[in-house]
Amino acid sequence: MSSDESDDGEDESEEVVAISPSEEQSDSYEVFTPEQIVSFMSKVIRETNSFLHFPKTTTRTILHGFKWNIENLLERYYDGSQDKISQEAHVESPFKKQPIKHAMNKLSKEDLQLEYCGICMNEQPSNNMGNAECGHWFCRNCLCEYLSLKIVEEGVSQTVEFLTFKCGVFFSDTTVLDLANDSKVLLKYHQLITNSFVECNMFLRWCPGVGCNNGIRLDNFSSLTVQCKCGEIFCFKCGLLGGHNPISCSIYNQWIKKCNDESETLFWFAVHKKLCPKCFVFIEKNEGCNHMIYERASCGYRSHL
Structure with missing residues (x-):
């Protein structure tokens, strides 16, 4: 094999690795089964309770109100807003009285x-x-x-x-x-409860693949294109199947809007206007009747729309 052919082979292998989300970005996210998601939720509750010392349900309900952001919760907690936190979460404050047993x-x-x-x-x-x-x-x-x-x-x-x-x-x-x-x-x-935990947590998202029950846990937002174990590739932030690298979600949405606007404009032109084959001026139907005659002195073209 010649050196040129060897170089070409190396280039092709590099391209394959570069477009594989599972190989390139697997260190930035994890794929969880439903059982692993439940275990992860319990772990977060235990870690939070090592500071709060609340009943498990109280801690989970409060975390849900804070979208499972432990840092924001602890910041409010140590500011002296314990009773207010419980009130906002619609749970009885542990500082007032213990839950009534049956x-x-x-x-x-x-x-x-x-x-x-x-x-x-x-x-x-x-x-x-x-x-x-x-x-x-x-x-x-x-x-x-x-x-x-x-x-x-x-x-x-x-x-x-x-x-x-x-x-x-x-x-x-x-x-x-x-x-x-x-x-x-x-x-x-x-x-x-498990579904609410995933949907409320900014670092978790269900896989949109058909029949897939896995969830994705993102460690950082360095890359948003993820691949589930079922093979589905999607954008973690907006859920678009296939992703939209290298552009952001906002730029992609702007591009889609622009394409839709242009498509609607072309459709409106096709319905309401007709191009004069002689002077290349658009003839516009601006009244309710579908019968229209176009007359232009310079070309003398007449048309029925």
Whole structure:
């Protein structure tokens, strides 16, 4: 093989490596399975709780409100805004009181009393009542139906608010797991929490590939074109399949808008105008009737549009 042919072969191999996102950019992102995403979320909660020492659900709900930005949360926390942080996240402040346990379930039959449920308007034994961290009580059957409605039908997980008027406190994981007795409801609940974690976190994104359940975790924004293990290549920021290197998302969107505007302009010209074959002047239809006669003294051309 000649030296020229050898050089050409080296150039071709370099080009292949340069256009492969999996080889060139794999150090800037990771591909996670759904199970790994759940583990990563738990790890973030544990790391944050090493500073906050809150209940797990409280920490997760607060992190969700801060879009899982630990630095911003800790900055607010050490500024002395602990109670305000809990209030904005719609959780009961751990500094005020501990979550109320379901102690009614452990009472003896002699100690049981009838409690009034504000939903079904029936009196229920106290061991058949459920409560949230706010301390409001309703019968467990009504709470189970309410959770099923919010979680399964409405797709709400992070912000399932308690039923009392102007209560403002969200259900915790402990309360949901204690009250929900349907495996489908619990499965949907965990799926929604995981999905919310990915969509709310600026460093995570689901793969847009058909049938793919993987997620991408970006370590830095040095390169935004990523490749999932399923083979799908896309832009991490805007989700465009195939990516749009080397231009940014904003420049790509401007280019698409410009192309669409030009296409619409050409379509309008095709519908409303016709070019005179003699003087090359556009004839415009500017009234409602489709019948139009164009007359120009210099060329004497007549046309029906």
